Amino acid sequence: MKVVHVAVGVILRKQQVFITLRDASLHQGGKWEFPGGKVEAGETVTQALIRELQEEVDIQVSTSQPFMLVEHDYGDKQVKLDIHLVMDFIGEPHGREGQQGRWVALQSLPDYGFPEANKAIVDKLLCEPRFSL
Ligand SMILES: Nc1nc2c([nH]c(=O)n2[C@H]2C[C@H](O)[C@@H](COP(=O)(O)OP(=O)(O)OP(=O)(O)O)O2)c(=O)[nH]1
């Protein structure tokens, strides 16, 4: 099965992260996610991240850095999540495609229902010394 390469942004501001609710009609729908989407042919991951965050949550990424790579097989779909931290951006994020979005404390991420592949991301975020309260 073809692996879908996805650029994912962990949008950070003062110990909080901006998350959005995936539409019920999508793969892994009805779950919370870090905004992002497929890397298109000819695009770098950073270019895809900038484009997807503009399209989905209406921000302009100014500073980002690679955080981790997570490969996961959902059975019906295989994904490679290229997760980047978004440390600085212009604009106020909101669900531009009508999806719900909210700022949540890093520490409360485990309370949200994310796709299975996200467990590793949440675990790593929570054990990063630079994000400890
Ligand atoms: N954006 C995002 N996708 C995730 C996360 N966790 C996770 O397993 N995924 C999976 C779900 C999807 O199978 C895939 C992302 O695809 P997507 O539906 O967002 O792709 P896209 O924005 O390019 O959407 P499309 O317009 O091409 O349908 O990655 C996450 O935290 N954020």
Ligand SMILES: [Mg+2]
């Ligand atoms: Mg998407």
